[in-house]
Amino acid sequence: MRIQEHPILDFSKKRGRKVTIYFEGEPIEAYEGEPIAEALHAAGIRILNYTHEKNRPRGLFCAIGKCSSCLMVVNGIPNTRTCITLVEDGLRIERQHGSQPLPKDYKPPSWKEAEKREADIIIVGGGPAGLMAGIKAAEKGAKVILMDENPLLGGQLVKQTHKFFGKRDQFAGVRGIKIAEILEKEAKEKGVEIHLETSAIGIFQVGEKRMVAAIKKNKKLMEFYGKAVIVATGAMEKMIPFENNDLPGVYGAGAIQTLMNTYGIEPGKRVLIVGAGNVGVILAYQLLQAKVNVVAVVEAMPKVGAYFVHAAKIRRLGVPILTRHTILRAEGNGKVEHAVIAQIDEKWRPIPGTEKRLDVDVIALAVGLRPSIELLHQAGAQITYARELGGYVVRHDERMETTVRGLFVAGDSSGIEEATTAMLEGKIAGLSAALFVGKAKPDTYEEILQAQRDLDEFRSGPFGKHILEGLKKVMIK
């Protein structure tokens, strides 16, 4: 199902040319610019593959290329991440059943040397942190290349229809989608070279330079050489254990936002949200905007974690927020049809007799994120555990430099916070990297200090206390 009307988003303008793709031989209508899994979802197809050992059905989970839950056979090629691979006219798509045979192909490929690109600074990740880093570094005269494995710039901003808090010069009162547009425009104006659908696969030292190896459009090997690298790869949704938590229809909150706000596809008809932090509560509001029924929000803690105004708004609109509740299991044949929830005691044990069976077709997990640190880890940066920041995070100093010289980090990949802090960290990382490569003038220090002060101020609120605890474990003095 596609969303036809939306108070904020106009999909009729956003959708590209109509094309036809073939799912197990059946023609399906799709729009250019949308990924395969999203197009299939619009056509009511939720099961994308069956697992290797237990033959369990699986569907989307993250919708941003990070979890491998959406692997399918595309034009004969197995293990394609269909949530970030765009549709093309005539594409043949099949469900994958466990591990696939090697495609029948006996012709040795002619080896093409990789395309080489060079710049002062290479940035991986085009969300708020990466974009801001690119803008700031380019402003100082550094040549910047930025890549992202998704087909759109803006990271998680492109699906945020709500207005941001914060100070005026930090986009307060502006909707996330709009911020993404502004940042994208600015980055392009400042001459940042952008590569989309480009997955970084490793950071290597090659002679004096650092090289980010990447694959463009699942096919082409690219080598990006630079003096400094900034990793702003964001985060990935956490999963919690409950029975049938892999049933198609159990989605990460971000995946639902992607479906509905980026591509105008109805995630389902009736949704249960697990987690009443900002993400869960904002998601509830966005679902209501798209005229999707939110049956309940369950929260294990005794208190709602979200900002009061957000929570009050959805309560006003009739969505129950059930604290001290959790999900026990998902039920359904091949897709979510019911969810069973229950009240829990102080020791987080379900209280017998309090179970409720809800009629839902989507279960949204908004139970936190964990930083995407794989590239940083591979590059040799020191990693440490900080629960407050979402799990394993990379150690860095006040200028966002990691333990590897010339390797910087920004945004959620340096610890889970939010878009505003991501942009501030991006600013610091971009300026510091520009200094590192010798492009910025010494007065840049002043700008860095200002951004650090803004960060401190932002974190001085009640939510920041937690973050500061985490940062204590992570910061290099």
Add this chain to the structure above:
Amino acid sequence: MKSKVDIAIIGGGIIGLMTAFELAKRGEESIAVYEKRYIGSGSTFRCGTGIRQQFGDPANIQMMKRSVEKWKTLGEDMEFPKFKFAQTGYLFLLYSEKEVENFKKNVQLQNSYGIPSRIISPEEAREIVPGLDISEVIAASWNHTDGKANPFLAVYGLSRALKRMDVEINEYTEVQEIMVKDSRITGVKTSKGEVKADIVLNAANAWAKILNQKLGLDFPIEPYKHQGIVTEPFKLGEIKPMVVSFKYGGAYLTQKANGGLIGGIALKYGPTWDLTPTYEFLREVSKNFTKIIPALKYMSIIRQWGGYYAETPDHNAVIGKIEEIEGYYLAAGFSGHGFMLAPAVAEGMAELITKGHTSLPLDFYDPYRFKRGELREQAIQMG
């Protein structure tokens, strides 16, 4: 940690653990293993898993024949049936008359020791591994009794068996010095204290030289960085044997039990202690693997790692009793084929230590051959 043992083994790799197992089976009651990190963390967990009898000299062939017998029953022997030796064969692809000549000679020698290897046609090779590109292959050397095994399960099974047999395994315990008095072993000094011992086995492979040098002993074992990769899984059974191609990068590759491909090529760096994976390796692996099995171009590499080959000048290990110091034994320098050799080496070492002699041809690996200038013919080394 005990303060006195009969036999102290330095190194919790496959050689150290397997030797402890053989010693304990022979009734030795006071054995301890010291491992500076965790067991398997040296080269063992980083290896290509290959086990073959297709060597070019009598000693390695006989040792490997014995090893394969023991690999086959290891699961039962250590009461851990989950461990299985996958007897899926080794297939050497041959591209020139000269290569074929050499391998024919090797096959003859192998056959004379009862190894059923043979030269087969490219079409037969393709029947064994359907995805092969055989347009340039003129023959292949094939032995179906070679195979592979999972080092994680081997080490886990051994550690369980050793604990049952009261062998002490000390992890995160580094031996800093081997203690000697009047040319006799007196014990080891570890990061967690001193331990008295009559016998010390240095099974520290790539690191063996460090302790030897402290004793003023010099055996040429140097650490070289080699690397390996694993791909995402694909349908089991597509690449059953270990496939080897000297023409294409000295590549070796096979499918693991979970369906992923494991393998490497002969690109090495060193001597060095640096284990950082290199991009050059990643690129060369992709280039060469797809020449051997073209459809691999559709498979993503999901892991890459570095590990040491503890190399000697003739690529044969250094195994035996050390003459200068009573009670000191060395089994190291396995040059990239220590995993496969471990069962026979362990048996030979255990016999040497408990009986003073062994029927296995350990002489071949005589530590003093280098000093005498009697290097062996280079062993066939992959990767």
